[in-house]
Amino acid sequence: xxxxxxxxxxxxxxxxxxxxxxxxxxxxxxxxxxxxxxxxxxxxxxxxxxxxxxxxxxxxxxxxxxxxxxxxxxxxxxxxxxxxxxxxxxxxxxxxxxxxxxxxxxxxxxxx
Amino acid sequence: xxxxxxxxxxxxxxxxxxxxxxxxxxxxxxxxxxxxxxxxxxxxxxxxxxxxxxxxxxxxxxxxxxxxxxxxxxxxxxxxxxxxxxxxxxxxxxxxxxxxxxxxxxxxxxxxxxxx
Numbered sequence: 001x002x003x004x005x006x007x008x009x010x011x012x013x014x015x016x017x018x019x020x021x022x023x024x025x026x027x028x029x030x031x032x033x034x035x036x037x038x039x040x041x042x043x044x045x046x047x048x049x050x051x052x053x054x055x056x057x058x059x060x061x062x063x064x065x066x067x068x069x070x071x072x073x074x075x076x077x078x079x080x081x082x083x084x085x086x087x088x089x090x091x092x093x094x095x096x097x098x099x100x101x102x103x104x105x106x107x108x109x110x111x112x
Numbered sequence: 113x114x115x116x117x118x119x120x121x122x123x124x125x126x127x128x129x130x131x132x133x134x135x136x137x138x139x140x141x142x143x144x145x146x147x148x149x150x151x152x153x154x155x156x157x158x159x160x161x162x163x164x165x166x167x168x169x170x171x172x173x174x175x176x177x178x179x180x181x182x183x184x185x186x187x188x189x190x191x192x193x194x195x196x197x198x199x200x201x202x203x204x205x206x207x208x209x210x211x212x213x214x215x216x217x218x219x220x221x222x223x224x225x226x227x228x
Contacts, residue, residue, distance in 0.1 A: 043205070043220055046216025
């Protein structure tokens with residue numbers, strides 16, 4: 001069966017450190033993968049997209065890698081700040097359609 | 113732009129009642145998606161539209177759920193009759209015309225539905 005797995009345990013990290021989140025998938029052939037941020041009581045907000053033929057993407061303090069052999073994406077927040085505390089969701093779409101399927105999300109708590 | 117607008121923000125209803133959730137996508141976006149989010153199942157795609165036409169409704173849980181998009185600026189998701197297990201946050205999202213893959217989806221703030 002198809003699965004998108006993210007660590008369900010919250011990630012507690014000290015301010016200034018790098019947070020690294022993992023997204024693993026099974027039985028998908030994604031054309032691209034996206035990362036979203038979700039704050040309590042709000043809808044997800046788009047952060048980054050990475051295509052199947054790209055290894056790495058950066059945006060300010062965010063970095064995403066995509067390894068189609070390992071079927072894994074890593075999401076890094078460098079120099080983390082308390083304002084980065086939120087739930088981060090990965091989502092992927094296959095080339096066949098426009099459907100975006102989400103993982104369960106990982107909650108990040110950055111402590112000052 | 114005001115973003116994707118959903119109403120109501122909160123809805124509490126009794127089991128067996130009809131519930132209608134509303135969504136106004138961003139102007140110019142021609143893809144619209146309805147998702148449901150629960151602690152147990154996460155964010156699930158229910159149905160999506162392209163140019164007001166339903167493309168994939170395979171995520172709609174059962175016949176009690178229906179969705180319409182009568183024009184480019186309005187969509188509804190209806191549950192009739194509602195059941196306690198329908199309690200969830202329902203999100204509407206839209207994306208840019210022609211290239212939904214490249215820019216991500218813009219989500220509304222959601223409707224928190226509680227069926228008692």
